[in-house]
Amino acid sequence: MIExxxxxxxxxxxxxxxxxxxxxxxxxGEIFGFLGPNGAGKTTTIKMIAGLLSHDTxxxxxxxxxxxxxxxxxxxRIGYVPDSPDIYDxxxxxxxxxxxxxVYSVSEKERKDRIEYFVEAFELKNAIGDLIQTYSxxxxxxxxxxAALIHNPSVWILDEPMVGLDPKSAFxxxxxxxxxxxxxFTVFFSTHILEVAEKLCDKIAIINKGKIIAYGTMEEIxxxxxxxxLEKIFLELTEK
Amino acid sequence: xxxxxxxxxxxxxxxxxxxxxxxxxxxxxxGISAMRYKYFVRKKDLWEIVLATFGIxxxxxxLLFMYIMYLNSMYLASMLINxxxxxxxxxxxxxxxxxxxxGFFWTISVFYFSDDINILLPLPxxxxxxxxxxxxxxxxxxxxxxxxxxxxxxFIYGIGTNAGILYYLVSFIVFIFTPIIPLSIGAIASVLxxxxxxxxxxxxLYTVIVSILxxxxxxxIQFFINRIPQNGEQxxxxxxxxxxxxxxxxxxxxxxxxxxxxxxMTDYNSLSGFLNLLIFIATSIIFTxxxxxxxxxxxxxxxxxxxxxEAKRKGVxxxxxxxxxxxxxxxxxREWRLFIRIPVYVMNVLxxxxxxxxxxxxxxxxxxxxxxxxxxxxxSSPDGWFWVSMIGLLFSLFITGSNSLSSTSFSxxxxxxYISKLMPVNPETQLKAKWIFGIIITLMVILPTFLLSWYIxxxxxxxxxxxxxxxxxxxxxxxxxxxxxxxxxxxxxxENPQKAMKGNLNVLLSLILTIILxxxxxxxxxxxxxxxxxxxxxxxIIGVLLILLNLCFxxxxxxxxxxxxxxxxxxxxxx
Numbered sequence: 150m151i152e153x154x155x156x157x158x159x160x161x162x163x164x165x166x167x168x169x170x171x172x173x174x175x176x177x178g179e180i181f182g183f184l185g186p187n188g189a190g191k192t193t194t195i196k197m198i199a200g201l202l203s204h205d206t207x208x209x210x211x212x213x214x215x216x217x218x219x220x221x222x223x224x225x226r227i228g229y230v231p232d233s234p235d236i237y238d239x240x241x242x243x244x245x246x247x248x249x250x251x252v253y254s255v256s257e258k259e260r261k262d263r264i265e266y267f268v269e270a271f272e273l274k275n276a277i278g279d280l281i282q283t284y285s286x287x288x289x290x291x292x293x294x295x296a297a298l299i300h301n302p303s304v305w306i307l308d309e310p311m312v313g314l315d316p317k318s319a320f321x322x323x324x325x326x327x328x329x330x331x332x333x334f335t336v337f338f339s340t341h342i343l344e345v346a347e348k349l350c351d352k353i354a355i356i357n358k359g360k361i362i363a364y365g366t367m368e369e370i371x372x373x374x375x376x377x378x379l380e381k382i383f384l385e386l387t388e389k
Numbered sequence: 390x391x392x393x394x395x396x397x398x399x400x401x402x403x404x405x406x407x408x409x410x411x412x413x414x415x416x417x418x419x420g421i422s423a424m425r426y427k428y429f430v431r432k433k434d435l436w437e438i439v440l441a442t443f444g445i446x447x448x449x450x451x452l453l454f455m456y457i458m459y460l461n462s463m464y465l466a467s468m469l470i471n472x473x474x475x476x477x478x479x480x481x482x483x484x485x486x487x488x489x490x491x492g493f494f495w496t497i498s499v500f501y502f503s504d505d506i507n508i509l510l511p512l513p514x515x516x517x518x519x520x521x522x523x524x525x526x527x528x529x530x531x532x533x534x535x536x537x538x539x540x541x542x543x544f545i546y547g548i549g550t551n552a553g554i555l556y557y558l559v560s561f562i563v564f565i566f567t568p569i570i571p572l573s574i575g576a577i578a579s580v581l582x583x584x585x586x587x588x589x590x591x592x593x594l595y596t597v598i599v600s601i602l603x604x605x606x607x608x609x610i611q612f613f614i615n616r617i618p619q620n621g622e623q624x625x626x627x628x629x630x631x632x633x634x635x636x637x638x639x640x641x642x643x644x645x646x647x648x649x650x651x652x653x654m655t656d657y658n659s660l661s662g663f664l665n666l667l668i669f670i671a672t673s674i675i676f677t678x679x680x681x682x683x684x685x686x687x688x689x690x691x692x693x694x695x696x697x698x699e700a701k702r703k704g705v706x707x708x709x710x711x712x713x714x715x716x717x718x719x720x721x722x723r724e725w726r727l728f729i730r731i732p733v734y735v736m737n738v739l740x741x742x743x744x745x746x747x748x749x750x751x752x753x754x755x756x757x758x759x760x761x762x763x764x765x766x767x768x769s770s771p772d773g774w775f776w777v778s779m780i781g782l783l784f785s786l787f788i789t790g791s792n793s794l795s796s797t798s799f800s801x802x803x804x805x806x807y808i809s810k811l812m813p814v815n816p817e818t819q820l821k822a823k824w825i826f827g828i829i830i831t832l833m834v835i836l837p838t839f840l841l842s843w844y845i846x847x848x849x850x851x852x853x854x855x856x857x858x859x860x861x862x863x864x865x866x867x868x869x870x871x872x873x874x875x876x877x878x879x880x881x882x883x884e885n886p887q888k889a890m891k892g893n894l895n896v897l898l899s900l901i902l903t904i905i906l907x908x909x910x911x912x913x914x915x916x917x918x919x920x921x922x923x924x925x926x927x928x929x930i931i932g933v934l935l936i937l938l939n940l941c942f943x944x945x946x947x948x949x950x951x952x953x954x955x956x957x958x959x960x961x962x963x964x
Contacts, residue, residue, distance in 0.1 A: 200810065201810055203955055224811060231807065235804050235805060243711070247710070249812070250713070251715070251718070252716045252720070252812040253813060257713040265707055268707065
């Protein structure tokens with residue numbers, strides 16, 4: 150579960166307000182889609198939940214734990230995939246996964262099962278022993294996804310996770326997201342692909358200029374906007 | 390020139406395009422835009438400039454003084470044998486040979502390995518323009534180095550021979566053209582070689598080769614410096630120079646441009662001087678044109694084939710590779726792998742392990758004047774323990790402070806620091822991993838010197854024990870101090886690992902603080918000695934002081950990294 154209460158964040162000594170007093174609740178068992186144009190505040194919000202950015206005001210809780218009071222406990226519960234596949238070039242894929250499993254204290258059996266599963270599913274078997282610097286964008290993304298899920302986190306936070314993935318892997322990821330929420334866990338992801346959001350999400354929020362301008366289930370949002378397509382609603386709201 | 394360009398259609402546009410390319414390259418290479426933003430827009434850390442200027446002034450000033458003294462003796466010696474050209478020829482030769490050797494490697498790395506190639510390749514720019522713009526960047530750097538090397542020689546000769554303004558004018562022209570012939574030759578060679586050898590695939594190997602060559606170069610210089618008579622023995626120095634005259638003559642004959650330059654300087658008021666100057670300038674232009682033509686023909690092909698990345702794609706047995714270890718061990722392993730697999734880091738830190746023992750050997754074993762017998766007599770006796778362990782301590786403090794390992798530990802993570810922030814491991818544990826890693830590597834660096842001096846000076850066992858304890862405490866204290874400095878002001882924004890280590894001011898800062906610490910220890914030891922305090926008590930005081938420093942620095946570092954892990958990293962992207 151993720152809860153944001155009155156969260157704000159500004160840059161350049163308050164001159165640029167990136168996130169402006171937002172409230173969000175993502176319940177267990179929900180896939181939450183976070184939409185917005187470039188520069189709207191999506192990545193800033195995601196990074197604040199993941200503990201990579203501090204927030205100026207408000208409160209962020211993951212599974213009921215306050216990130217300011219107990220950041221380590223919060224981090225243990227999160228699996229995070231960044232928007233760009235920045236990863237240690239000079240480690241091999243398997244070295245990186247082992248490292249992440251070590252810092253999340255994943256048992257040998259669990260890590261073996263999960264690594265074997267993901268390596269097979271993402272077709273990384275032949276590349277896993279190579280240095281990451283030889284990987285393509287999509288392969289790096291797959292390693293980051295595996296690393297984010299290796300400790301079976303209760304909350305997944307994925308920033309544009311579909312970018313760079315081949316159709317098969319994108320399909321697999323969507324399946325995994327559904328499976329994960331069926332087990333009572335939470336998925337929070339940002340995307341520019343409105344179709345994916347429309348089909349996959351239980352709830353969505355649209356952020357523009359740091360403010361939440363639409364929030365609710367797909368039905369709730371559509372009913373407020375004369376049952377138009379999500380694309381039309383998105384364009385209408387963000388161009389105001 | 391302006392009229393000429395305007396009258397020929399397209400020339401003005403081409404020139405503008407080239408100038409724009411050059412301007413952009415300069416901004417990127419020197420980080421001008423980034424620097425202007427940091428220091429003048431955000432007005433952050435202006436003191437960095439002051440500190441860097443001070444550091445360069447002190448370090449460079451001392452070297453320059455020694456060099457000028459040496460040049461002056463050389464000039465006097467060459468006047469004695471009535472060969473006034475000797476000094477300028479030697480200096481020009483040295484300048485051109487240096488430019489040739491370093492230019493070759495430098496052009497390879499700037500022409501073929503720089504990050505902007507991916508941006509420049511798809512643009513509709515002629516290959517020769519890309520190469521020439523990069524060539525000019527290197528040339529500008531060369532002028533800075535050559536200014537230190539050549540200007541003192543120009544002035545010493547000019548003042549010594551009472552030369553007029555014409556001499557200085559000609560010398561200035563010679564100075565401007567000095568690096569062009571050797572740099573062009575080096576660049577042509579690199580363009581030719583890169584056409585047939587794909588070094589890009591072995592970029593790391595290239596870095597290692599260059600570093601080893603630089604090391605050999607340094608050791609050779611060290612060897613020669615040791616052979617130069619010291620302590621101001623003018624006569625001995627002159628004899629030494631005269632012995633090497635033939636060598637200089639021989640080499641300059643095989644590389645005539647140095648001779649042309651020197652003759653045009655020394656015979657500036659004669660026709661022969663003027664002709665030499667003309668040949669010098671004409672040859673420079675010819676070589677630059679040859680470079681432009683060969684670049685136009687060969688650069689693109691080589692650079693495109695260099696873009697291919699080799700991947701072995703060998704499957705591994707997951708069962709064997711998957712193993713569990715503690716977070717601390719995993720962090721240590723990460724530090725080690727990310728250090729040892731990046732040649733720039735390794736070659737910045739580990740060669741010290743070879744250099745110091747070498748300097749030691751050359752200075753003590755090769756030099757008959759400082760007989761080691763007297764020293765060994767002292768160091769091998771149990772009574773010598775106090776000074777042996779104090780000197781050993783100060784030496785190890787200096788080595789630790791001057792290596793750039795811990796003082797760049799956080800900076801080296803760069804953009805990947807987000808991974809450290811993300812993981813559910815206490816910042817304190819992460820700090821400890823870096824601390825232990827710093828101590829281990831420093832010990833690796835010091836160990837060869839330690840063993841060698843044990844062997845040469847037959848240091849008594851008691852001294853070794855006390856020295857080991859003090860040294861360990863000292864190394865530990867300086868490492869945590871350096872870590873604290875880097876945690877206070879890490880530079881995560883770099884694209885080339887070279888900048889994370891070599892361009893990091895934290896290295897200088899940690900060296901300065903270490904030198905201050907060394908100074909404090911020296912003062913304390915001498916004060917206590919003056920007060921006739923027992924040596925064992927002084928040693929205990931120093932030991933306790935080092936323990937307190939460790940504790941103090943650790944507590945401070947803990948506070949600093951708490952802030953570091955809390956602060957925002959990655960600039961002000963508004964997404």
